[in-house]
Amino acid sequence: MSKPACSRLLLALAALGLVMAGGLFEAARAQGQCPCDSMSGAGKASITTSGGKASFGFTGGVKQGSFWGDLTYKDYDLGLTVEGTAVTGYAATSPNTRIISGSARTNLYGDRTYRITATDGRTTFQIDLDNGYSRQGPLLSGKITLHDGNRKSTPPPGYTCGIPPDATPPTATIVSPGPGSTVSGSTMVSANASDDVGLAGVQFELDGAPLGAEDTAAPYSVPWNTATAANGSHTLTAVARDTSNNTGASSPVAVTVSNAPPDTTPPTVTITSPSSGSVVSSVITVAASASDNVGVTGVQFKLDGAPLGGEDTAAPYSASWDTRTASNGSHTLTAVARDAAGNTGASSPVAVTVLNVLTGPDVFVALTNGQVQWRNSDGLLLRVLVGTSAGQASSLNFDSARNLYVPHWYNTVGGLPGNTIERFDANGNLILGTFGSGYNCDPSSVTFDPAGNAYVGQADCTGDILKFGPGGDPSASFDVPVTQRGTDHIDLAADGCTMFYASRDKNIYRYNVCTHTVLPNFNLQPLPGTSAFHVRILPDRGVLVADYEVITRLDAAGNVVQTYDVPSEAGHFWGGVDFVGDGTFWASNGYTSHVFRFNIVTGAVVSSFIASTDLTAAGVAVRR
């Protein structure tokens, strides 16, 4: 549809409903303008609030210098019928709305004049008779269509084609927030709007300034962050714009903005437990009290600056700390409280000392002066066992009666014997004397078979493995292949036949002492360290090796599966190793004489002690 609408005068008259068809077109004729197009429609409409219906069909327009069209109408409620007999007028009240007037014959009111008001595409229909009969309502079915004119759509004499522009502004009403509302935070401002032709959009305004962009589609609304406005009274307005750019503003809606000032105050927090200077062990609860001017959202505890568990979001604020996951020694606890605005406040640090006493069997340390340290499972020195030999105590082992065997290398200190093995009873008394004989060079390690026979590895000279009966009588000698340092360290497998031994190179050798047979090396790949010292077979048939630069663990198939080290340790001379049986093992550093207890799975150091500051810790053994 491209034709413009009829005059404003007609619009006003029609809107007021004061003038019926004849009068309307008298006015139109006086105006001298008329839309040169046509409108048709048909349908069934609901014309009363009680559900009364009417059927209609109509046409109107101009054609070859005349008004043109027809009408047929039936009101089922009243039984009224209206038959148009002539169209006498055709006018516009908007670009899309037409008024068709004419004369008609009715069955109830005789001959009347009528007026049809309809809008292109709209689903309402209105009919008025000059006797006061007036009905309008929504279409239940059917359609109303405005048609462009054609070359023969010429107006009646005295008229020209032309339609005044749409001058009717749209209307708008703010529906939310309501007048006098108090608003805060983010809220939606919404409005209803309508126009006789069509709406283009609604622009909301706050105190006369645009609030967001124009909303071009119903339902009309705009989000409003009230925090952007000062607290106090403000005025909201919705300005509707129609497709002809007419605008209509809603009644202003006064609202009160009431937002709390921004929270910039950080919360405070204090660790209430443990107290500073506490010595803690096992699992403890770290607790804190926190407060904030608005509210505490959560408290995050930290251990040495790292989060300790997750944030506790509800008072009383606490976290569980398994101190065994930290090394023994000094640590710092802090708590950081957070509020909803994101402010944070940290507590004063609380220094505590972790001191966990690990349970487990005692550990023995072999020193190069021939002495042996007897320590509890926490590394606390219990006794120093002093024998008669000053030859280096290279390693240690226990027989089934828990007696301690200490092999000594050649004596390097004058006056005291070497090249021997001394025995201490389970109480650490040197009452059993020496064990075995015939050591030609530096007995270095002892192991036992299930029958109580003892095997001794020798680091130097022949490097043969010697076998002794339980009483120490020599029974066999095994001339096994060696490389760097004989059979420095040996360990017998649970089968009582397979002897594992190291010769201070990158292999773990095996020899069957039952069949006197050389077996393939245990390790499938060269060991990562440069010099294998002590070897200990694990319960899972894997092997721990004090492998000089690192401690190496191999699985039962001989694959290297893990290495252990303490990066801060000097020298990295790992020479002694023995497992505890609880998932940990002890290892000694021959360079620093520091002894560490490792978690065999995680590699973490769980405990340590310093065996000596002037002697070398040559080996360790655990009396399981």
Next chain:
Amino acid sequence: MTKASDARSGLVALAALALLASAPGASAQTPTTSGRATAMQATVTGPLGPTTTALGSTGGLVDDGDARTAALLTGSIPSVGGANVLHAATISSIEGWNPGEDVTSEASLADLVLTVAGNAISASFAMAQARAPVGAAATGSCSLQELAVNGVPIATSGAESQTVSIPGLRLVINEVQRTASGITVNGLHVTTLDGAVDVVVASATAAIGQ
């Protein structure tokens, strides 16, 4: 009332209907417009041959400057049935043969009551529309309210040419016939299987062609 400014409305008996009318003197190269709308039409074949009766028919557009309308408050066709508020219009909006200009036709009626081959057919309202725009394909639509056959409601699917068959009778709802130049939409087309009765309710045709 049988009136319209220049429509052949009312009870008109036609031996044959010319569906399309061309502008006098139009050359083969000149675009032509065609339009027609009929509220109701029945063809009954009797001993003397077929007789066609149309109620509320606009007749065909004469040329692209034509517009035609027809209206009847009530109308009936003997031995077939009748309706109220019959309305038909066909309007050319062609001025310069510009895209978007069109020919539109619409036909409607209310309170339809037919008796065909002993079957009662009724509808509270029927309307068909056809539009043939310049430079685009013709389109049509149909509205049929409260259609019932022998008192049994018939649901309209909205699909083109929805067919309902009952003994001795065939109903086609929203019957659409397309041609190279336009479209015809029949709101309801009822025929007896022996061809003796053919009733078209709310028929609108619009076409633009060479």
